[in-house]
Amino acid sequence: MKDVLSIADKTFASRLFTGTGKFSSSQKMRDAVLASESQLVTVALKRVEVHNESDDILVHLKENHINLLPNTSGVRTAKEAVFAAQLAREALETNWIKLEVHPDPKFLLPDPIETLKAAKELVDLGFVVMPYIHADPVLCKRLEDVGVQCVMPLGAPIGSNKGIMTKDFLEIIIEQSNVPVIIDAGIGAPSHAAYAMELGADAVLVNTAIAVSQNPVAMGVAFKMAVEAGRMAYLAKLAPIKQHAVASSPLTSFLNE
């Protein structure tokens, strides 16, 4: 059976989602996205002129296999998020939305309360909601209850490139979740992405690490391979890590005597 990821009405052969920010040009962004073979690419509503058909970013993403995922980066409240999502839906003709509510413009950390509120409203309005959130297992279940189609917990502070710092919580989320778990934010190296996939994440979203690399195209390919390797390893079931050396059974060997 082919290993594909399904979210709402779409299926994805690639489990690497990418972003469009921080590249040195839209052409370089396009080249890297194509090289990564990513099929879902997030774009900040605030960066594009949605009503302008020749918008530089949008023009560079016109490919059949690329699905645009508008995000609400910059909004501070649920109300603003819902408004922005509706504008994106109307202008970009997609009902998919990456819900980012970060009232804090410094660390860009998500507001769990406003996110949950906005998620419920957006689901009711018929959106496919992909919420960017803390690695909070209870929040993930609450979001699932209101009908989001996946959850996107962060691996580390956004843009930090620190890797999977929230591992213990991600493991609980992955174990408990009935919707796909996409690890978003903090992934700074292909090894981090592979590790996330080995843990059982359904996909990862990577932006800074590709965009800010000296060679975004090569880095896009490296991430593609890492995500595939991690996924393959997960499916093949990793051998368990031995916590201690087990040379003999000093405590129970008497049973055999």
Added chain:
Amino acid sequence: MSNFKDTFETYDWDTLENEIYSFTSFDVENVLAKSRITLEDFKVLISPEAKPFIEQMAQRSSALTKKRFGNTIQMFIPMYLSNECQNICTYCGFSMINKIRRKTLSDKEILEEVNHIKNLGYDHILLVTGEANKTVGVSYLKKAIALIREHFSNISIEVQPLDQEEYETLIQEGLYAVLVYQETYHKATYKTHHPKGKKSNFDYRLNTPDRLGKAGIHKIGLGALFGLEDWRVDSFYTALHLKYLQKTYWKTKYSISFPRLRPHQGEVQPKVEMTDSDLVQLICAYRLLDEDVELSMSTRESEIFRNNIINLGITSISAESKTNPGGYVVDPESLEQFEISDVRSTDEIRKMIESQGYEVVWKDWDKSYSNFV
């Protein structure tokens, strides 16, 4: 409710100055070995002793800026609406005592200027006025914002300090950011440079960012005008102000500007010189202190300086600026606030930025976020 004045008053200018001028290179090495830079460390990084470490600071500043802001530089342009002013500021071309013709743009003139600016490609605009409450008070600003908001994604102002309720009114109209520079945090020096007008009230100006924070503004721009006093001490106070505001109004974004006194109508010229190397040191020190703060550079600076500064920590720049009302098309000969230094066209600046491997960002906000479409 708290305000910055309380924090400000726990510091003493002379004590700070002594401290900043008595660090050793050993102190600098210790600070540079740390991964998180505090306000105390910032003092060390702006001290004369840190100057020999400027390349190391620049390398780190450049890398941190790329990580956070990517390979991008944002562009904005100022639009002067008026040069009427009831203040005396010894260093400013608009100062009340300068006997020159005054001008305030009408609606029609504003739209003519807007049309020109839009054709240059800009989507983020900074509106500037002097301080003349009868002609360019809140009602004028409110009307101006309402008039132009359909043309720009992002509107900032640099005008006289206002009350909290007045800011709330303008935010309702679509205002995104307010730039308000303390000029100098040295109270006595401030008095000598602002002898008359509302601006002579040091404390009212000092607490302006607090009023903005309480009004829920999206972004506040801070800075000191370099040339009035020792730039190191003024910069420490600016950084202190920044850190206080970030903790108090955590939903607001901040930017820092670095105006150095430029030639202008009037007599006072810089008392304290800030060299190019000083300015680079300061920019890098800010970046090491704060990975996320926006650092902005105007056309006050020279071509060569601007070409080299964009990969050292700066995140937004202006280009082709006119510092007089109607300067773009309506009345190019009206009184300007100061002479700019880098006179290159917007397109030349864009090419300069792109040739260094950066993308020019024209739009990084959306009207819909203020519930305007």
